[in-house]
Amino acid sequence: MNYPEFTASFEEAGARPMQWAHTTGQTCGEALVTLLEGYGVQYVFGIPGVHTVELYRGLAASSIRHVTPRHEQGAGFMADGYARVTGKPGVCFIITGPGMTNIATAMAQAYADSIPMLVISSVNARRELGNGDGRLHELPSQRDVFTGLTAFSHTLLDAAELPQVLARAFAVFGGARPRPVHIEIPLDVIVAPARGMNLMPVVLPARPAGCPAALAAAADLLATARRPLILAGGGALHAAAELQELAERLQAPVALTINAKGLLPPEHPLLLGSTQSLPPTRALAREADVVLAVGTELGETDYDVVFDGGFSIEGRLIRIDIDAQQLMRNFSPDVAIPADSRQALGSLSTRLHERIMSARQREWGAQRVALARQAVEAGYDAPTRSQKRLVDTITAALPHVIIAGDSTSPVYAGNFVHDAPQPRSWFNSSTGYGTLGYGLPAAIGAKLAAPDRPVVCLIGDGGLQFTLPELASAVEARVPVVVLLWNNFSYGEIRRYMTARDIVPVGVDIHTPDFLALARGFGCVAARVDTPDALAAELQQAVSRDIPTVVEVNEADWFARVPA
Structure with a gap:
C-alpha cells in the first residue's frame, strides 16, 4: 500500500527553516518529540510508565496531542484506525516489556494489512541489555521479539543516530510497503544530550514508477484482451481516479479487496464488489483472458474465505505492487511490475489511450458484471x-x-x-x-x-x-x-x-x-x-x-x- 497523503504532510513540514537541537539541556527524548512534529505527527497513543516518562518531557509543550488508552493493545488499534483513514502513520509510546507484548497483536494486524505504525518504546539501559538480571520489565531481547512483526526493529544505542533511524522509518511509510516500525530507546539514551542534532525531516525517496519495458508489455496484453479483469487491493487506495479511468478504457470488471472498498463508486457498472470467494465472481475470474492485479496480495482472506482453494486465474496475469517480493507470492505473474500503483495505472491508461478496444471487449464488461452481481445476490441467505x-x-x-x-x-x-x-x-x-x-x-x-x-x-x-x-x-x-x-x-x-x-x-x-x-x-x-x-x-x-x-x-x- 502507498500513502501519498503522508508525503504531502512531510513536504509541508520540510518547508520550515532548518532547526537544530539546543546545546543547553535538550535530551534525546525531547528531540524525538520535535522530530515527530516535523514529520507531521498529530497524535501519540500510549500509557506513560516509569520507563517512558522521559519521552513525555517535551510533549506537553508540543503540538502533538496525547491520547491514553486503557491497554497498550488499544493504543495500537487506535494508531491503526488513524492510519487507515489518513494514510499517515499512527504513533505509539510504549513501555518496556509488558507494554510491548501487550501491543504485539495490534502490530501483527497492522503488519498483515500493510498499515503504517511507528511504535517507540523504552528498553533497559545499554549496560543491562541481555544480562538476565531480572530487572523491571526485562525481556531477553525485546527487539528480537518484534522483528517478525515489523518492517524493522532497531535499538537506538546512540542519541546521535535518532534522526537517521526516524528517516528510515518514514521512508518505509512513504516510499515502500508500509508496515509497523519499532524503535526502542534504552533508558540512558532517552536522557542523553541531543547536542547538535539536526531536527528537520529529510527528503524521502520517490516511489518507483515502474519499468517502461514491463509497462509496455502489460499494455500490449491489455490492449489485445477480449475479457480483461482488474483485481484491486489496499495498495491502490490512493489511485481511485487512475483505476476508474483504466477500467472504463478497458471495460474491465473490477473486484475489490475489503481494504480497497470505495475505489469505484457503489453504482458503477463495472464494480463486482468484494465477492471473490463466491462462485459467480470466481467463474468470471476463470473466464478472464488477462487479469490485472494491483496492490493486492491475492491472499486467502479476500479471495478464499471459504477455505476451499477454489479461486483461480486461468488467463495471463499482470501484477503491480510496491513490494517486489509480494509479486511472487500466491499467483505467479506473466508480467511483474514493482511500482507505485497510481503511477503504474496512470502510465498504462496513457499507453492505451490511442488503442481501440474490440467490440467483444466492450460487450464483456458491464454486461458480465450485471450477471455476476445478480447471481451473487440471489445466493445470499x-x-x-x-x-x-x-x-x-x-x-x-x-x-x-x-x-x-x-x-x-x-x-x-x-x-x-x-x-x-x-x-x-x-x-x-x-x-x-x-x-x-x-x-x-x-x-x-x-x-x-x-x-x-x-x-x-x-x-x-x-x-x-x-x-x-x-x-x-x-x-x-x-x-x-x-x-x-x-x-x-x-x-x-x-x-x-x-x-x-x-x-x-x-x-x-x-x-x-x-x-x-x-x-x-x-x-x-x-x-x-x-x-x-x-x-x-x-x-x-x-x-x-x-x-x-x-x-x-x-x-x-x-x-x-x-x-x-
Whole structure:
C-alpha cells in the first residue's frame, strides 16, 4: 500500500527553516518529540510508565496531542484506525516489556494489512541489555521479539543516530510497503544530550514508477484482451481516479479487496464488489483472458474465505505492487511490475489511450458484471440479507460514515454486500491477522483522524469484551464514536463453525454482561433498538453528541423483526 497523503504532510513540514537541537539541556527524548512534529505527527497513543516518562518531557509543550488508552493493545488499534483513514502513520509510546507484548497483536494486524505504525518504546539501559538480571520489565531481547512483526526493529544505542533511524522509518511509510516500525530507546539514551542534532525531516525517496519495458508489455496484453479483469487491493487506495479511468478504457470488471472498498463508486457498472470467494465472481475470474492485479496480495482472506482453494486465474496475469517480493507470492505473474500503483495505472491508461478496444471487449464488461452481481445476490441467505439491512441503515442514516468493524457476523456479511461510497470508509479486523477487539479502539483512532465525519464501530458482544474499557478512553478524549453492538450472547460464528463440523459446541456460550449499564457507567449514552427505523433515529441522535453512544442490537430480535 502507498500513502501519498503522508508525503504531502512531510513536504509541508520540510518547508520550515532548518532547526537544530539546543546545546543547553535538550535530551534525546525531547528531540524525538520535535522530530515527530516535523514529520507531521498529530497524535501519540500510549500509557506513560516509569520507563517512558522521559519521552513525555517535551510533549506537553508540543503540538502533538496525547491520547491514553486503557491497554497498550488499544493504543495500537487506535494508531491503526488513524492510519487507515489518513494514510499517515499512527504513533505509539510504549513501555518496556509488558507494554510491548501487550501491543504485539495490534502490530501483527497492522503488519498483515500493510498499515503504517511507528511504535517507540523504552528498553533497559545499554549496560543491562541481555544480562538476565531480572530487572523491571526485562525481556531477553525485546527487539528480537518484534522483528517478525515489523518492517524493522532497531535499538537506538546512540542519541546521535535518532534522526537517521526516524528517516528510515518514514521512508518505509512513504516510499515502500508500509508496515509497523519499532524503535526502542534504552533508558540512558532517552536522557542523553541531543547536542547538535539536526531536527528537520529529510527528503524521502520517490516511489518507483515502474519499468517502461514491463509497462509496455502489460499494455500490449491489455490492449489485445477480449475479457480483461482488474483485481484491486489496499495498495491502490490512493489511485481511485487512475483505476476508474483504466477500467472504463478497458471495460474491465473490477473486484475489490475489503481494504480497497470505495475505489469505484457503489453504482458503477463495472464494480463486482468484494465477492471473490463466491462462485459467480470466481467463474468470471476463470473466464478472464488477462487479469490485472494491483496492490493486492491475492491472499486467502479476500479471495478464499471459504477455505476451499477454489479461486483461480486461468488467463495471463499482470501484477503491480510496491513490494517486489509480494509479486511472487500466491499467483505467479506473466508480467511483474514493482511500482507505485497510481503511477503504474496512470502510465498504462496513457499507453492505451490511442488503442481501440474490440467490440467483444466492450460487450464483456458491464454486461458480465450485471450477471455476476445478480447471481451473487440471489445466493445470499436470510441472515445475510437481514444484516445487509443493518449496514444499509447505517449508511443511509449517516452519509459519509466510516465503519470500523471487528470480527463479527454483520461485518462478515458487510464484507460481501456493502460497497463503500469512497476509499478508507470500511475496514475491519476480519482480514489478514483476524483479531478480536479491534473495532472500538480503531474507531476512536478513525474519529480522531476525521472529526467531521461520523464513525461507527460495528462489533459483537464477544469482541467488545476484549477492549470494553476503551469506552473510558473515548469519553476522556471527547471522541464521540458510535458503538453498534451486535449481541448474540456467544461467539456465534465459532458456534456455527463447530456445529457445521459436527463438533459439540464448547467454550462459545459466554456470559454476557449488561452492556448498556456498563456503557452508562463509563459515561456513554446507551440504547437498545431492534428495527431499522429505530436504529436510524438513534444513529442520527448519536452523531449530534460529544460523547460516545452505545447502541445494542439483539441478533434474535433483529432477525425476527427484519425479515429477509
